Amino acid sequence: MTQENTAPADFLGLKTRREALRLTLKDICQSTRVSVVNLEAIENGEFQNLPVPIYTKNFIKTYARALDVESKPILDSYEAYLHSLKIDEAPIPEAVPEEEQEPFVNKLIPYKKYIATGAIVVIAAVVTLAILQQPPPKPQVAVGKPAIVATAPPTAVIEPVNPPEQAAPVTPSAPVTPPKAVAQPVVPATIKQAPQSLPIQPQQKSATPIKPTLPQNTPVVEKKAPALISEGTDVLVIKATEETWLRMKIDQNPPFQVLLKPGEAxxxxxxxxxxxxxxxxxxxxxFKGKTIENLGKSGEVVHLQLP
Known part of the structure; x- marks a missing residue:
């Protein structure tokens, strides 16, 4: 409602000039191939309803040529409109530095929470790394203990098996603990048997993916076939070899605008x-399996109705 009230009644006298020539917007549309919507927007000075500047300037020149008037006043008004859009966006950064100086201390408060959480994460990471690095030194200590016992292992290998059974009731004696460390090498013997059973399981897993490959081939073909069927509709493909502006309306849906660059479709x-x-x-x-080329010259506006 505000745009209609601010728009001039007769923008640069274009409407009066057109009526003096006894021409309608449809007549100009047929001769210039510029849509009625764009012609009406130019005539009323409603530049916000026009497409990108590349095509709008071409439409303005074509419209002025049809009315036999100069296009410069209209183009100057359009340039002023584009300049006003840039001015509206410019003042935003001016207020930023003033606000940044005063509340700078207040902005540190929310960052303290992030700093605290970051410190906790760093500490947790350091602790986890320290825990992961602890296992390697443990075997070094275990290796040192048997090095001390290594003085008597050749003669005591057979004897320590029987003494622990007799020395089991003797709990207070401190030397009873080292033979427990001698029993630890028996554990890796069981660990060596475990990896032998592990490679057997992946062989069974490798056989399982062969089964799903068989059912995947057949349903894929069945799903693609109905996807190609589209009864009651036609497919329109438009490929751009140059930068081109399009305005499309499909069935009863509202129209929309697209700007295609070379290579896009x-x-x-x-x-x-x-x-x-x-x-x-x-x-x-x-369209409908046919390729349509050479619709007109470069820069020429064309209106199509399909089918």
């Missing part, structure tokens, strides 16, 4: 298509 499905092309020489269309 758009694909849509529907029963009917209304397409406004801003650069007829910059696209290649595929």
């Amino acid at each position: 758009i694909e849509r499905k529907g029963a009917g298509f209304t397409v406004d092309v801003g650069n007829a020489g910059g696209i290649i269309m595929q």
Whole structure:
């Protein structure tokens, strides 16, 4: 509502000039291939409803040529509109430095929480690394103990097996503890048997993935076949060889605008298509299995109704 009240009644006298020539917007649309929506936006000075500046400037020149008037006043007004958009965005950084100086101390309060959590994470990481590094020194200590007992192992290898059974009731004696350390090498003997059973399990797992591969092949083919069926709709593919602006309307849906760069493409499905092309020489269309090229010259505006 605010845009309609601020818009001039007769922008630069364009409407009066058109009525003096006894022309309607549809007449100009047929001769210039510029849509009625864009012509009406130019005539009313509603630049916010126009496409990107590259095509808007071309539309303004074409419209002015149809009315036999100079396009410079209209282009100057459009440039002023674009400049106003840049000015609205410029003042934002001016207020930033003033606010940053005063509440700088207050901003440190939320960061203290993050610093505390970060310190906790660092401490936890250091502790975990210390725990992971502790196991290697333990075997070094275990190796030192048998080195002391190594003086008598050749003669005491057979004897320590029987004495612990007789010395079992003797708990207070301190020398009873070292033979327990001698029993530790028996444990790795059982560990050596465990890895022999481990490689047997992965052989069974390797056989299992062969089974799911068989059912995966058949359902994939069945799912792709119905996906290609689209009854009651047609597929429209538009590929851009040059930078091109498009305005499309599919069936009863509202129109939308697209700016394609060279190499880009758009694909849509529907029963009917209304397409406004801003650069007829910059696209290649595929519709109902047919390729459509050379719709017009480069920079020419074309209106299409498919099928």
